[in-house]
Amino acid sequence: MAPLVETSSLTKHYGSIKAVDGLNLKMNPGEVYGFLGPNGSGKSTTILMLLGMTEPTSGTVSVAGHDPTRDPTAVKRQVGYLPEAVGFYPDLTGRRNLLYTAELNGISKSDAEHKVEEVLHMVQLEEAGHRPAGQYSRGMRQRLGLADVLLKEPKLVILDDPTLGLDPAGIQWLLGLIEEMAKQKGIAVFLSSHQLHEVQRICDRVGIMSRGKMVLEGTVSDLTAAQESGGYEVYLEVEKSSKSLIGALSEIKSVKNVNANKTKITISGTEDCRHQVSTIVFEQKVRMLELRTSNRSLEEIYLRYFQEPADGEG
Amino acid sequence: MTAIFWKEMADHLGRRRFLLTFLLILFGFLWGMFILFREVQGSGVSTGEFLFLSLFTNSSGVLPPVLFYLGFFGPLVGIALGFDAINSERTQGTLAKLLSQPIHRDAVFNGKFLAGLTTLGIVLTAIVLSIVGMGMFVMGYAPQGEEIIRIVGFSIVTVVYLAFWLAMAMTCSIFFRNAVTSALVSLGLWLMATFLIALLIAPALAELAVPEVSDLTQQVSRESWQLWISRISPSQLFNEAAQILLNPEARFTGVLSAERASQLMRVQATPISAGQSLQLVWPHIVVVFSMVAALIGVSYTKFLREEIRS
Ligand SMILES: Nc1ncnc2c1ncn2[C@@H]1O[C@H](COP(=O)(O)OP(=O)(O)OP(=O)(O)O)[C@@H](O)[C@H]1O
Ligand SMILES: [Mg+2]
Numbered sequence: 001m002a003p004l005v006e007t008s009s010l011t012k013h014y015g016s017i018k019a020v021d022g023l024n025l026k027m028n029p030g031e032v033y034g035f036l037g038p039n040g041s042g043k044s045t046t047i048l049m050l051l052g053m054t055e056p057t058s059g060t061v062s063v064a065g066h067d068p069t070r071d072p073t074a075v076k077r078q079v080g081y082l083p084e085a086v087g088f089y090p091d092l093t094g095r096r097n098l099l100y101t102a103e104l105n106g107i108s109k110s111d112a113e114h115k116v117e118e119v120l121h122m123v124q125l126e127e128a129g130h131r132p133a134g135q136y137s138r139g140m141r142q143r144l145g146l147a148d149v150l151l152k153e154p155k156l157v158i159l160d161d162p163t164l165g166l167d168p169a170g171i172q173w174l175l176g177l178i179e180e181m182a183k184q185k186g187i188a189v190f191l192s193s194h195q196l197h198e199v200q201r202i203c204d205r206v207g208i209m210s211r212g213k214m215v216l217e218g219t220v221s222d223l224t225a226a227q228e229s230g231g232y233e234v235y236l237e238v239e240k241s242s243k244s245l246i247g248a249l250s251e252i253k254s255v256k257n258v259n260a261n262k263t264k265i266t267i268s269g270t271e272d273c274r275h276q277v278s279t280i281v282f283e284q285k286v287r288m289l290e291l292r293t294s295n296r297s298l299e300e301i302y303l304r305y306f307q308e309p310a311d312g313e314g
Numbered sequence: 315m316t317a318i319f320w321k322e323m324a325d326h327l328g329r330r331r332f333l334l335t336f337l338l339i340l341f342g343f344l345w346g347m348f349i350l351f352r353e354v355q356g357s358g359v360s361t362g363e364f365l366f367l368s369l370f371t372n373s374s375g376v377l378p379p380v381l382f383y384l385g386f387f388g389p390l391v392g393i394a395l396g397f398d399a400i401n402s403e404r405t406q407g408t409l410a411k412l413l414s415q416p417i418h419r420d421a422v423f424n425g426k427f428l429a430g431l432t433t434l435g436i437v438l439t440a441i442v443l444s445i446v447g448m449g450m451f452v453m454g455y456a457p458q459g460e461e462i463i464r465i466v467g468f469s470i471v472t473v474v475y476l477a478f479w480l481a482m483a484m485t486c487s488i489f490f491r492n493a494v495t496s497a498l499v500s501l502g503l504w505l506m507a508t509f510l511i512a513l514l515i516a517p518a519l520a521e522l523a524v525p526e527v528s529d530l531t532q533q534v535s536r537e538s539w540q541l542w543i544s545r546i547s548p549s550q551l552f553n554e555a556a557q558i559l560l561n562p563e564a565r566f567t568g569v570l571s572a573e574r575a576s577q578l579m580r581v582q583a584t585p586i587s588a589g590q591s592l593q594l595v596w597p598h599i600v601v602v603f604s605m606v607a608a609l610i611g612v613s614y615t616k617f618l619r620e621e622i623r624s
Contacts, residue, residue, distance in 0.1 A: 051414055076414055076415060089408060105415060148411065
């Protein structure tokens with residue numbers, strides 16, 4: 001199967017800032033791809049290049065078999081895009097806004113009417129569809145945005161931070177909807193976000209961006225496994241850490257590395273060494289606050305890349 | 315593009331700017347009526363055979379001529395229709411969505427420009443037709459061939475002139491993200507073109523070019539400097555063209571005022587044909603037209619390659 005999205009050495013510079021730096025990305029039809037990264041890591045810039053809304057400095061992009069830089073219209077015919085801060089014409093009703101999008105996509109009047117009803121039903125905005133979009137709440141706007149994107153019956157939808165500014169319930173609801181739409185209609189979804197939990201739940205595959213580079217990519221379970229194959233991690237928190245404690249912990253046979261951040265200590269090794277750790281702590285007469293094997297969620301992987309904020313982000 | 319065109323038309327003529335366009339037509343009509351009324355009531359038929367033309371050029375003592383009304387308020391409407399064309403889409407967050415639809419970017423600009431132009435055309439036609447119509451009703455006869463050609467020619471010149479202001483305002487709406495800035499810059503340019511160039515800048519520069527005026531040749535040379543400098547303003551070109559088209563007696567361009575004209579050159583008070591008048595204003599039309607084209611070109615180069623972040 002030919003990939004739906006493929007980029008090679010995709011690069012975008014803004015002056016001296018490398019917003020995207022040699023990105024290689026591949027996405028298959030029907031896949032839900034989570035595009036993660038902290039603020040300013042280049043997610044939106046990548047998306048703009050996928051749609052031909054900004055030109056790459058170097059590298060190539062192909063979306064649905066077309067080059068968005070040369071032939072953006074061909075790409076836009078098949079790809080629905082929900083921008084980061086989507087807006088609607090405030091004095092038109094939600095329904096009128098959608099009809100306008102349908103018209104721009106060359107959908108005939110009679111088709112448009114019932115398609116609009118269908119997507120409004122999907123996002124449960126049939127009632128609110130009669131009200132001017134200017135009165136919509138943030139959550140309703142995102143839902144209307146999703147409806148708008150679905151109108152053209154795309155192969156791929158690109159959602160730039162769709163959960164931004166929604167409350168937890170709203171996030172769950174929206175994600176459920178995205179998942180449903182992907183499964184039911186077989187639409188591929190490219191979703192950027194910095195909300196990890198949601199991505200974990202609905203994505204087939206995720207890629208993590210940091211400073212314009214893809215630092216990790218794979219299925220959620222792959223990534224978690226990759227992190228764990230290195231061995232075992234024990235997490236210890238004490239009231240007061242000391243050199244001798246760290247020294248003693250490093251002496252444990254199975255331990256490879258001890259990483260102390262003030263009173264929080266991460267011990268990694270080849271096996272579970274909680275027993276030895278507790279003995280040492282007891283011997284050193286240190287008061288222990290917490291001891292557990294660290295079960296590495298994707299969150300921790302993610303945090304690792306999020307520790308240092310990307311450059312140039314205000 | 316048709317989708318964008320009709321959406322924008324609905325915005326201009328519908329809810330959003332209905333009041334603006336409606337009031338403009340109404341005032342234009344009332345203005346014309348007032349002048350018509352004075353004319354009929356006053357010294358009878360004043361301008362002889364070109365009575366319909368005089369409805370546009372005669373002032374009533376209180377009100378300046380209809381020509382002034384169109385030349386003064388027309389540009390403001392052009393600006394009102396264009397100053398937030400692109401930047402309002404940007405601030406609403408609809409621009410990214412609009413440009414992610416399978417349309418060309420120039421279609422967005424063209425659709426909006428044509429909708430604005432059509433609106434201006436409708437407003438102008440409504441004003442001109444209502445004035446001429448009332449004139450026919452009151453005087454009991456219709457304008458003759460010559461007069462019709464002149465009125466149509468004048469309407470076309472006016473539309474081209476208003477297109478300039480629409481294009482200017484739309485260009486500002488691309489360059490300035492803030493609608494208020496865009497409006498202020500457009501108004502500033504309008505002020506400059508309408509008043510500052512003719513009243514301040516051109517005389518000052520002409521004085522620099524010809525510092526001494528002691529005889530008639532120097533006077534003429536300074537006057538012509540002033541005229542040519544003020545012709546960088548489309549308002550000047552419009553005024554000249556409108557005067558020529560609506561005054562069959564006007565035989566040359568470059569008359570600043572009647573006294574100066576008679577002072578500098580001999581005026582023959584015999585009317586010339588509409589065709590001859592059209593020939594005289596042809597350069598004016600072409601120049602304003604190319605100014606419009608240049609503005610659209612500038613907008614294209616900026617807008618078509620620009621990165622659109624929401
Ligand atoms: N027009 C621009 N000029 C200069 N630098 C820019 C421009 N647009 C973006 N950048 C920089 O490019 C980098 C990547 O920005 P981008 O918007 O792609 O980040 P992001 O991953 O989408 O972040 P967020 O999660 O905040 O949306 C940032 O450092 C940003 O400052
Ligand atoms: Mg972003």
